[in-house]
Amino acid sequence: MDTQFAQRRRRDLIVAGCLAVIAALVPLFVKDVYVQNIMVLTLMYAALSQSWNILSGYCGQISLGHALYFGLGAYTTALLFTKFGVLPWFGMLAGGAISAVIAMALGYPCFRLRGHYFVIATIVIAEIALVLIQNWDWAGAALGIDIPVRGDSWLKFQFARSKLPYFYFALALASVAWLVTWWLEDSKWGYWWRAVKDNPDAAESLGVVVFNSKMGAAAVSAFLVAVGGSFYAQFVSYIDPESVMGFQFSLLMALPAVLGGIGTLWGPVLGAVILIPLTELTRSFIGGSGRGVDLIVYGTLIVVISLALPRGLVSVFSWRKEAAR
Amino acid sequence: MGLLYGLIAAGLALIFGLMDVVNFAHGEFLMIAMYVTFFLFAFFAIDPLLAAPLVAAALFVFGAVVYLLIVRFAMRAKANAGMVQIFSTFGLAIVMRGLAQFFFTPDYRSVTNSWVGGKTVSIAGIYLPEPQLIGAMLSIAAFVALYFFINRTDFGRALEATREDAGAVALVGIDKNRVFALGWGLGAALVGLAGAIMAIFFYIYPDVGASFALIAYVTVALGGFGSVFGAFAGGIIVGLVEATTALILPPSLKSVGIYAVYLLVVFIRPRGLFGSM
Numbered sequence: 001m002d003t004q005f006a007q008r009r010r011r012d013l014i015v016a017g018c019l020a021v022i023a024a025l026v027p028l029f030v031k032d033v034y035v036q037n038i039m040v041l042t043l044m045y046a047a048l049s050q051s052w053n054i055l056s057g058y059c060g061q062i063s064l065g066h067a068l069y070f071g072l073g074a075y076t077t078a079l080l081f082t083k084f085g086v087l088p089w090f091g092m093l094a095g096g097a098i099s100a101v102i103a104m105a106l107g108y109p110c111f112r113l114r115g116h117y118f119v120i121a122t123i124v125i126a127e128i129a130l131v132l133i134q135n136w137d138w139a140g141a142a143l144g145i146d147i148p149v150r151g152d153s154w155l156k157f158q159f160a161r162s163k164l165p166y167f168y169f170a171l172a173l174a175s176v177a178w179l180v181t182w183w184l185e186d187s188k189w190g191y192w193w194r195a196v197k198d199n200p201d202a203a204e205s206l207g208v209v210v211f212n213s214k215m216g217a218a219a220v221s222a223f224l225v226a227v228g229g230s231f232y233a234q235f236v237s238y239i240d241p242e243s244v245m246g247f248q249f250s251l252l253m254a255l256p257a258v259l260g261g262i263g264t265l266w267g268p269v270l271g272a273v274i275l276i277p278l279t280e281l282t283r284s285f286i287g288g289s290g291r292g293v294d295l296i297v298y299g300t301l302i303v304v305i306s307l308a309l310p311r312g313l314v315s316v317f318s319w320r321k322e323a324a325r
Numbered sequence: 326m327g328l329l330y331g332l333i334a335a336g337l338a339l340i341f342g343l344m345d346v347v348n349f350a351h352g353e354f355l356m357i358a359m360y361v362t363f364f365l366f367a368f369f370a371i372d373p374l375l376a377a378p379l380v381a382a383a384l385f386v387f388g389a390v391v392y393l394l395i396v397r398f399a400m401r402a403k404a405n406a407g408m409v410q411i412f413s414t415f416g417l418a419i420v421m422r423g424l425a426q427f428f429f430t431p432d433y434r435s436v437t438n439s440w441v442g443g444k445t446v447s448i449a450g451i452y453l454p455e456p457q458l459i460g461a462m463l464s465i466a467a468f469v470a471l472y473f474f475i476n477r478t479d480f481g482r483a484l485e486a487t488r489e490d491a492g493a494v495a496l497v498g499i500d501k502n503r504v505f506a507l508g509w510g511l512g513a514a515l516v517g518l519a520g521a522i523m524a525i526f527f528y529i530y531p532d533v534g535a536s537f538a539l540i541a542y543v544t545v546a547l548g549g550f551g552s553v554f555g556a557f558a559g560g561i562i563v564g565l566v567e568a569t570t571a572l573i574l575p576p577s578l579k580s581v582g583i584y585a586v587y588l589l590v591v592f593i594r595p596r597g598l599f600g601s602m
């Protein structure tokens with residue numbers, strides 16, 4: 001049993017490595033900017049969803065307010081850069097650190113709540129932050145922040161002419177998020193989280209410090225999502241409160257993990273790879289009419305997948321494997 | 326206003342209390358109700374007040390159909406039941422918004438020249454807008470009716486019993502699906518009533534539901550899940566808090582007060598004010 005698990009983990013690592021290499025080679029053949037744009041978004045959502053999955057999937061504390069951390073990351077980077085000239089790389093780390101600290105500060109009262117009360121608390125906190133930022137004149141209020149482009153450079157992490165650097169950073173981010181999850185899966189924390197998810201009371205009685213495990217998951221998750229937010233701010237070079245901190249965004253972040261398979265290593269990746277290109281394609285090919293056909297298609301897809309495959313798309317693969325055995 | 330929130334929330338609370346399902350498309354139910362009211366008014370010149378029962382009936386059918394077509398299957402999910410419910414109803418919400426955009430276009434519409442729209446009455450020197458006042462009275466009436474319905478009729482008892490123990494209920498010959506479908510219908514009908522009244526004094530557009538849905542969840546949770554009376558009380562509190570916040574803070578911050586009160590309440594009482602679950 002144990003060796004089988006170790007084998008599976010080794011295999012996962014090899015598969016992930018191969019996928020990352022293949023992904024890294026794709027832009028050499030695909031030069032189309034539109035397609036590259038979709039690939040960047042796909043990788044970004046894979047990273048975000050993977051990070052969300054740590055708290056909500058593994059630890060079972062379903063957060064529908066993760067847009068808060070995404071927005072914090074985006075705003076910290078953008079504000080530090082535009083107001084103080086701090087390089088985005090430091091902004092990224094600062095945003096991550098601030099988000100992790102805030103996640104723990106918020107976790108302190110929130111983790112006592114259970115079920116829907118917790119979910120609604122996460123939504124509400126993100127909404128409060130959204131409204132506050134919308135009314136914060138120094139941070140651009142509802143109009144948001146325009147990040148001035150000052151030429152292509154790795155130092156400032158700005159590239160006006162090419163999407164490639166963004167692509168490789170997004171790939172790196174997705175890989176890091178995946179690796180962190182992979183590593184945590186077999187760590188002390190990983191086991192604690194699954195115990196907390198399945199039965200917090202039993203876990204507590206067996207000596208798992210439930211509260212601390214939740215805090216740890218929240219901090220890691222928030223940090224990674226904030227880095228994603230920083231990246232997004234640099235990528236689109238314009239942010240406004242609604243687009244980086246809105247409730248919709250919290251759901252969009254969770255969606256790949258849920259459709260792919262919540263609480264699984266491959267779920268978020270698989271979900272993002274299928275969902276994001278589909279979203280973008282429906283939006284650009286049939287969304288142009290402005291009459292909501294893309295919404296109809298997209299929504300129907302969500303309903304059908306979530307009803308047909310409650311364990312997510314990864315369950316299709318494991319089911320096949322079991323049948324082959 | 327608070328009483329209307331209460332009415333919207335009561336529909337949500339009923340559905341939730343009955344089968345532990347949060348309907349993330351609740352705001353879109355409200356949107357549909359407002360459109361139905363609008364079209365009844367525009368094409369048949371039926372005043373929203375008269376249309377209210379018709380809208381409630383239409384939403385009743387709609388709610389029951391949604392249960393039978395979607396939620397029934399979501400509840401059968403063996404894994405991740407919570408997420409399946411959240412995202413299947415969320416997907417439904419997106420579809421409904423898309424359909425509304427497709428058929429009704431994203432234009433803002435409003436009901437003009439209704440019987441009570443834009444008029445005010447003065448009670449002991451306090452001026453109150455008439456639509457809101459009538460809305461409040463209708464909400465109270467609906468709550469009283471709901472209370473008797475749940476506590477005094479066979480169907481109400483079946484509803485309660487199914488909630489307690491669906492298995493045992495099946496043994497005494499009550500069809501669980503029928504009860505649930507009726508419960509969803511009833512929950513939707515309450516929103517229908519609220520939507521008909523709100524159509525008098527709110528603009529109607531495809532995304533209108535989103536702004537009220539979150540407040541409805543907060544209202545239900547504030548009162549405590551599993552308690553329809555709690556939703557009523559929660560609605561009144563939310564209305565009062567909103568009015569008070571509007572006095573102290575700029576209008577753009579008015580929802581912050583509601584959210585802050587929710588957080589305060591659940592940090593002190595993790596199950597809401599009157600919650601049993």
